[in-house]
Structure formats: structure tokens, C-alpha cells
Amino acid sequence: METKFKPKLDHIKLDYKIWLADINGNGILGDGKWRMLKLIAEKGSLKAACDELGYTYRRTWGNIKKIEDFFGFPLLEKHRGGAEGGSMILTEEGRLLVKAFNKFHSNADAMIQKGFRDFINDISDK
């Protein structure tokens, strides 16, 4: 089948977001915060993680607070002062959450990418 979509197919990409929300639909943990938690764990520092991802410290700090406020316990152990100025490391719960979201996300990603290829095929020439 010949379709009018053909000329545009190379200019379309797929994008998606998956996140956990509370009962009222307020976002708790999504792709951005998840990536940030992983990078903080890796760097041991919120500031270093923000610098790398290009996010502002102010915004990211607020996002982390939102997650912790929802769950009611900390996901990060924070330290102020000291030779390095301070540091952040994941708590036991933080590690568990990141690990579970890792698995969830990579499964979802593979499935969605396949679905997108099928979709493009469906609106393309057969």
C-alpha cells in the first residue's frame, strides 16, 4: 500500500515517559529523577550529577525532596561539610527502588521500541 506518510517517516521519532504518581496524579518518580538518582549514586554528589546532566542544583534538590516527602523516608544519605564539602549516597531503600526501576524501564523500553517499528511499518508502503 502506498501512503502519503512516506516522505515524513524519517523525520518522526518516538518519545515516551513512564512514571509513578500518587492517587491525585502528581508525579513521584519518572525517567528524569531515576537517571538523576543513578548518577548521584555513581558520583556520590548531587552537585556533580547536576553538572553532568546540565540540570540546575535548585531544581533537582526540589525533585528529590518531592520523592522523599511522598515515601516518608530518605532515599539518600546526605552529608554537609568536610574536606570535600559534602556528599550524598543512596540508602538501602534508594538502592532497591533504583534497581527495580532499572528493570522495569529496560523491559518497557525494549517493548516500546518494537511497537514503534511495527507502527512505522503499519503506516508505510507495504
Added chain:
Amino acid sequence: METKFKPKLDHIKLDYKIWLADINGNGILGDGKWRMLKLIAEKGSLKAACDELGYTYRRTWGNIKKIEDFFGFPLLEKHRGGAEGGSMILTEEGRLLVKAFNKFHSNADAMIQKGFRDFINDISDK
């Protein structure tokens, strides 16, 4: 395994969005516009569809224009005037697009919901 997440598990829900975007990341067709296209097709009228979903006519009209501007051809056949005031029906291309997105979306939905159940299980008591 006993975890601190337990008290919150009933208050978490999963949410997600999947959409097509252009090269620059500008959204073209997503869940909202897709649902709207389906409802317009069903009702035969943009106004009736907006009333049902609670969206403003102004906003929805702008969204439809965005999609059509991107593809470069109409997805809807529009009629002004007449006994009913006017009407909208999907073009051949519109029907194809909605149908392909239907399939894509329902597959993605099933897969993501399963992934979410596994995720909840992963952070729950074992």
C-alpha cells in the same frame, strides 16, 4: 524481604505517555490528540468531541493544526455551514494513522501494566 515501601504501595499508580515527535523533539501525536481524533471520528464533530472530553475548542483546534502542519496534508475533512452548522470526518490517511496508533497503544499498554506489577512486587515484601 521486608521493606519500608509497603505502606505506600496502595497509593502509587503508574502513568505514562507515548508520542510521536519531530526531529527537534516537538510533540506531534500523543495520547491526548489520538483520543481526540478517535472521538471526532465517532461524533463527526470537533465541538461535540471537545464537550465530551472537557477540552476547549480553541486548544484542540490548535492541536489538530499542528499535526496537519507537520504531515503536510489533512487528517480531517472539514465542512462549515449547513443544517448542522458543520462537521468533521477523518480522511483516509487519518483513519490509517488512528488505526496504527490504536494497535501500538494497546500493545504498549498491556506490556507496561505487566511491567508495573513486577515492579511493585520487586519493592514489596517477598
Added chain:
DNA sequence: TTGCGTTATGCTGACTCCTGCATATCGGGA
């Protein structure tokens, strides 16, 4: 005890998206 780098937090102006209002256009039917 002074300096340094990071965590912690308030505030304001820019930016974006949406709502709501106003108005023009169109064509069948009374």
C-alpha cells in the same frame, strides 16, 4: 579560626501552555 566546596532553601522574573472571550465565515432551512 579562617577558607573552601557542598548541601539546603527562599525568591523573582522569564517562558510556556491553556483558558476564555471575541469575532468572522460558511451553508442549509425556515
Added chain:
DNA sequence: TCCCGATATGCAGGAGTCAGCATAACGCAA
């Protein structure tokens, strides 16, 4: 010919989000 209801489109005001700036608190090391 005039009315009605839906499509078509501009514009101003509001709400939420984010960037960027400012500042305080903290604790090791020199």
C-alpha cells in the same frame, strides 16, 4: 433573506514550571 450552529482564528490574562541569583549551614584541613 435571515437565523442557527459549527468551523476558523486572534488576543489577553492566568497558572504552573524552571532558571538563575542569593544566602545560610556545615565540617574538615591548613
